[in-house]
Amino acid sequence: MGILNVSSINMHFGGLQALNNVNLDVRQGTVHAIIGPNGAGKSTLLNCFVGRLTPDTGVVDFDGISLIGLKPHEINQAGVSRVFQTPEIFGDLSLLENVMIPAFAKRDGSYRQNLWAPLRGESKIRERAMAALADVKMADKAGMIANTLSRGDKRRLELAMGLVQEPKLLLLDEPTAGMARADTNATIALLKEISATGLTMVIIEHDMHVVFSLAERITVLAQGTVIAEDEPAKIKGHPKVQEAYLGGTHS
Amino acid sequence: MTVSSSSPRGDMLMMLGMIVAIVFGPIILAPFGAGYPDLMQKFAIYGIFAIGFNILFGLTGYLSFGHAAFLGVGSYSAVWMFKLLSMNVIPALILAILISGLFALVIGFITLRRSGIYFAILTLAFAQMSYNLAYSVLTPITNGETGLQLLLDDPRILDAPLASGDLPLANLFGLQMNSTYETSFLGMTLYFNAGYYLCGVILLVAFYFAMRIFRSPLGMMLKAIKSNQNRLNYTGVNTRPYTLTAFVISGIYAGLAGGLLACTDPLAGAERMQWTASGEVVLMTILGGAGTLLGPIIGAGAIKYFENIFSAFNESELNAVFSFLPDGLREAVVSVASTFVGEGWQLTLGVLFMLIVIFLPGGLLEGVRRILSLFNRPPGGGMEERSARVKSAA
Ligand SMILES: Nc1ncnc2c1ncn2[C@@H]1O[C@H](COP(=O)(O)OP(=O)(O)OP(=O)(O)O)[C@@H](O)[C@H]1O
Ligand SMILES: [Mg+2]
Numbered sequence: 326m327g328i329l330n331v332s333s334i335n336m337h338f339g340g341l342q343a344l345n346n347v348n349l350d351v352r353q354g355t356v357h358a359i360i361g362p363n364g365a366g367k368s369t370l371l372n373c374f375v376g377r378l379t380p381d382t383g384v385v386d387f388d389g390i391s392l393i394g395l396k397p398h399e400i401n402q403a404g405v406s407r408v409f410q411t412p413e414i415f416g417d418l419s420l421l422e423n424v425m426i427p428a429f430a431k432r433d434g435s436y437r438q439n440l441w442a443p444l445r446g447e448s449k450i451r452e453r454a455m456a457a458l459a460d461v462k463m464a465d466k467a468g469m470i471a472n473t474l475s476r477g478d479k480r481r482l483e484l485a486m487g488l489v490q491e492p493k494l495l496l497l498d499e500p501t502a503g504m505a506r507a508d509t510n511a512t513i514a515l516l517k518e519i520s521a522t523g524l525t526m527v528i529i530e531h532d533m534h535v536v537f538s539l540a541e542r543i544t545v546l547a548q549g550t551v552i553a554e555d556e557p558a559k560i561k562g563h564p565k566v567q568e569a570y571l572g573g574t575h576s
Numbered sequence: 577m578t579v580s581s582s583s584p585r586g587d588m589l590m591m592l593g594m595i596v597a598i599v600f601g602p603i604i605l606a607p608f609g610a611g612y613p614d615l616m617q618k619f620a621i622y623g624i625f626a627i628g629f630n631i632l633f634g635l636t637g638y639l640s641f642g643h644a645a646f647l648g649v650g651s652y653s654a655v656w657m658f659k660l661l662s663m664n665v666i667p668a669l670i671l672a673i674l675i676s677g678l679f680a681l682v683i684g685f686i687t688l689r690r691s692g693i694y695f696a697i698l699t700l701a702f703a704q705m706s707y708n709l710a711y712s713v714l715t716p717i718t719n720g721e722t723g724l725q726l727l728l729d730d731p732r733i734l735d736a737p738l739a740s741g742d743l744p745l746a747n748l749f750g751l752q753m754n755s756t757y758e759t760s761f762l763g764m765t766l767y768f769n770a771g772y773y774l775c776g777v778i779l780l781v782a783f784y785f786a787m788r789i790f791r792s793p794l795g796m797m798l799k800a801i802k803s804n805q806n807r808l809n810y811t812g813v814n815t816r817p818y819t820l821t822a823f824v825i826s827g828i829y830a831g832l833a834g835g836l837l838a839c840t841d842p843l844a845g846a847e848r849m850q851w852t853a854s855g856e857v858v859l860m861t862i863l864g865g866a867g868t869l870l871g872p873i874i875g876a877g878a879i880k881y882f883e884n885i886f887s888a889f890n891e892s893e894l895n896a897v898f899s900f901l902p903d904g905l906r907e908a909v910v911s912v913a914s915t916f917v918g919e920g921w922q923l924t925l926g927v928l929f930m931l932i933v934i935f936l937p938g939g940l941l942e943g944v945r946r947i948l949s950l951f952n953r954p955p956g957g958g959m960e961e962r963s964a965r966v967k968s969a970a
Contacts, residue, residue, distance in 0.1 A: 375810060401812030413810070415803040418796075426800050429793050430812035438821065440794035445584070447793065486811070 327352040328525050329374070329494060334383030336369060336549075343369045344380065345549040351494075351542075354523045356516070358530060358540035362569060365546040367529045368410055371496050374527075375407050376400045388493060398435045404493035406486075408500055410529075412479035414486070416472035420463060423471050424454035424485050431490045457489035458482075460515060477504035481512065488519065495519075497528040501535050513538045537561075545569065587787060590869065594783055598776040606764040610881055613756055613769035617840045618880045620775035621833050624782045626860040626872035628829020631789060633858070634867035636822040637802030638688070639696045641854050642703030645683075646676045646827045648710065648849035650834025652717065655724045655844045662734035663744045665753065665774065665839045669832065676831020677824055684823035688816065691805070703854055710846035723845030746839045748774060753839055771840045778836065782829060783873070789825070790869055798822055802867075830857075859925065863932055865939030874940050879925065886924050889917035 331349040335342070343366045351357045359367050372378040374385055376397040385392040392400050401407075406427070415423050428450045433439060458464045461481040466474075471482060480500055487495050500516070501509040509532065516539055520526060530536050536543065536557070543560045545553040547569040553560060560566055597604065598620070605611040610619075625647060632638050653675040654668035661667050687698040710718040718724055726743050738744055746753045753771035760766070789795045797818050800808050808815050838844055847853075856879065864875025894910045894917065901909060916924045936943050 377810075396814075397809040398812050398814045401810060407810055409810075413804060413807040415800050415807065417803050418799060422796060422799075426796060426808070426813075427811045429797070433793070435812060435814035436817040438794060440789055440792045440821075442793060443788070443791050444793060444796060445791070490812070 328388055329527070330384070330386040331370075331374075332384045334370070334373060334380045334385070336366075336373060336378065336380045336383075343549050344373070347383070347546070347549070347551055349544060349551075349554075351525060351527055354520075354525055355541045356520050356526045356528060356539045358528050358536045358543045359546060360530065360533075360536055360543060361546035364548075366549040367546055368498055369549075370546070371407065371498055371527070371529065374400070374496060375405060398430075401430070401490075401492075402435055405496065406490050406492035406494075407496040408480070408483045408487050408498060410498040410502070412476065412483055414471045414479055414482055416470075418471060419468055420458060420471055420474075420482055421451070421454055421467040423482055424457050424489050425450055427486045428453050428457075428489045453489055454485075457485040460488060461485045462511065475503075477501075477508050480504065481508070484512070484515075493525065495524060495526045497526060497530075499529055499531065501530065501532055509535065587791070590787070591780075591784065594780055598773075598780060601772065601776065602766045602768055603761065606761070606766055608881070610884065611764070611767060613754075613767050613772050614840075615880065615884055616767075616769070616772045617775050617836075619877045620772065620779040621836045621840070622857075622860065622876040622880055623779050623873040624775075624836070625830055625833035625857055626864070626876040627779075627782055627786050628826040628833070629857045630826075630861050630866060630868075630872040631786060631798070631829070632822050632826035633861055634872070635790070635795060635802065636798040636819060638691065638819060638822070639858065640687075640699040640823075640826075641696045641851065641858065642683075642699035642701075642706075643826065643830050643857055644851070644853035645703040645706040645849050646680060646830035647834035647837070647853065648706065648844070648846065649679050650676045650831030651838045651844035651848055652710075652724055652834075653831070654835040654838035655726070655842055656717075658726060658746065658838070658842050659724075659730040659732065662732060663746050663842075664734070665746055665748050668746070668839060669778075669835045672831045672835025672838075673828050676834065677828045679831075680824045680827025681820070684820045684827070688819045688823060700851060700854070703849060704851060707846055707849040707851075710849060718844070718846060721846075723843055726842050746771075746842055774839065775836050778832065779873075782832070783869075787869055794818070794821070859929055863929065863939055865941035868939070868941050871939050871941040878940060882924070882928070883921055886917050886921040887919075889914075 327350045329349070329351040331347065334344050334347040336344040347370060349370075359370065361367055369378065373380045373383070374392060376392065376395055376399070379393065383393075387403060387405060390403060392403070392405075395403070415426065432450065455464055455467065458467055461484050463478065463481060463485065471479065474482060480503060484497075484500060501512050504512065513535055516526070520539065528536075528539065540557050543555065543557055544551055545560065545563070545566050552565045552569055553563050555563070601616055602611050605616060610616070625643075629640070629643055632640055650672035653671040657668035657671045683699070683702050687695055687702065690698060711720055728738070728743065732744070735744065748770070751770050753774065755770045757768040758765060759768075797808070797813065801815055801818060805815055834848065837848070860875035860879050861872045862875070863878060864873065865871025891910060891914050894913050895906065898906045898909050898913075914920070932939065
């Protein structure tokens with residue numbers, strides 16, 4: 326039994342069966358990649374984990390609790406952080422504030438009044454936020470307004486927002502999309518370091534270089550169905566996978 | 577106003593500036609013809625109203641179109657306290673705060689289920705409901721169209737019986753709100769009025785409290801709600817209690833302002849809750865600069881000042897102003913201008929508001945900042961300026 330157990334998830338949008346009896350078992354402390362052509366249902370699957378969508382049927386158990394029916398903030402408080410496919414940040418706040426907010430959520434829980442303590446007295450939170458920014462090599466930009474960042478930088482900022490919470494499970498939806506090659510490699514190195522600390526990660530990625538550098542296990546989705554799940558070496562030569570990718574829309 | 581740009585020194589200077597402005601208000605405002613008690617009290621009271629409104633609108637991004645309801649509730653509560661308990665302003669203000677806070681808790685709980693335009697409409701509907709109830713079902717409490725007034729035979733259980741047949745006056749432990757010390761200075765008459773200083777001190781406290789909120793983790797959460805509420809949910813924050821906190825705080829500010837209106841003029845009427853009054857505080861906040869600390873006070877002051885000037889003009893005064901023009905032309909000019917003054921002051925306000933929103937979306941405060949930056953360009957000031965612009969665009 327892994328830390329995240331997903332079984333028989335079905336999800337449809339109108340006439341489209343986006344997820345078809347999906348099972349997934351993510352083991353504690355591993356990096357588990359989900360790959361598949363565009364529109365395969367990868368993001369939809371993550372949405373079912375974080376409370377954005379409720380699947381028609383199925384079970385999502387995380388660390389002994391069922392996530393189905395929980396609100397997004399409750400799922401995050403249970404230890405699941407997510408990096409979105411299209412960057413979701415606090416665009417008109419500074420980078421430092423963007424990272425301090427999740428740090429507060431981790432310390433204070435889903436709601437705490439906390440209106441008399443001045444922000445500048447919160448040196449511990451600030452230090453943790455700065456450390457997370459330093460991890461993604463953005464400490465020098467701490468005072469900048471987040472909207473002014475490039476797409477790749479926004480992604481790294483979101484990664485820092487996830488890391489600062491020290492989650493039990495980090496969900497990454499295409500963390501390197503929009504990044505330059507050098508930044509992608511830096512991100513791979515960073516994620517390797519994080520993974521070495523024992524953090525469990527689920528990563529969706531189109532960039533096979535990233536996938537094969539990081540993943541210990543790979544699930545392949547195509548048209549809402551799991552067509553393969555195995556170690557990276559075995560996935561590479563899998564006939565069904567080759568077929569899905571050659572026949573898919575992804576180049 | 578990012579974390580980095582707010583320094584303890586800057587905040588202290590801002591507080592000191594406020595103290596000086598309030599203490600010397602009668603002297604500073606006299607040359608502008610605004611130094612008399614009635615108007616100065618309004619500056620302070622509507623300043624409080626706007627500061628509180630800004631916590632909900634400027635900071636959290638929830639545009640309420642019904643905040644005058646809390647102003648009205650505060651006024652009614654205060655007058656009831658005057659009637660039943662004592663003419664001392666302290667119990668009156670305490671009740672105004674309690675009742676408006678309770679009211680805000682209930683209304684906020686219901687309206688905050690929605691955001692954006694739906695929230696605005698819900699709050700508007702609630703305020704209009706309160707307004708209509710004040711005229712109908714609630715007349716035993718509100719005294720309907722006449723308004724709630726003091727009467728000679730009110731119980732006032734804590735106060736000594738009145739000596740003469742005069743109505744009692746609101747006071748702070750004996751210091752009457754209308755007591756004024758008049759003096760002459762450089763040919764101007766200066767009025768140092770007790771009611772003004774009461775409002776001024778409360779404005780100061782209200783401003784200080786707002787500043788603490790702006791600089792606190794709560795303030796940062798509220799800014800985050802405005803920026804991306806959805807993201808905040810996935811970050812582990814339950815945003816509902818935060819928005820409700822902001823709503824209740826701003827409702828209390830409005831109730832306090834309403835209570836002070838009753839302290840300076842012990843009378844409460846339902847017209848205080850009308851939607852135009854709710855709209856006015858929106859204009860004040862945007863005009864001064866939504867989301868900034870000083871903006872709402874500046875906006876409230878500007879609107880009350882111009883209201884005072886423009887609504888006082890009448891046709892014969894306009895004729896005098898334009899007397900240098902030839903007769904035919906003067907009549908034409910006066911007939912056009914007269915639509916903008918007196919009762920037509922709202923028209924001027926509308927035009928002013930449009931000009932500000934189009935040319936100075938950050939409000940008057942941004943205008944001041946732009947002018948200042950023309951004179952002194954600090955080295956490396958470009959970044960801050962850019963961040964200011966990014967904010968105002970949001
Ligand atoms: N909210 C929604 N309403 C309707 N259809 C949706 C919704 N979200 C996703 N879909 C559809 O479900 C299918 C799966 O989408 P999903 O975003 O999960 O794909 P994906 O594997 O993440 O693709 P990509 O690699 O392009 O990100 C697509 O056909 C998409 O159009
Ligand atoms: Mg996707």
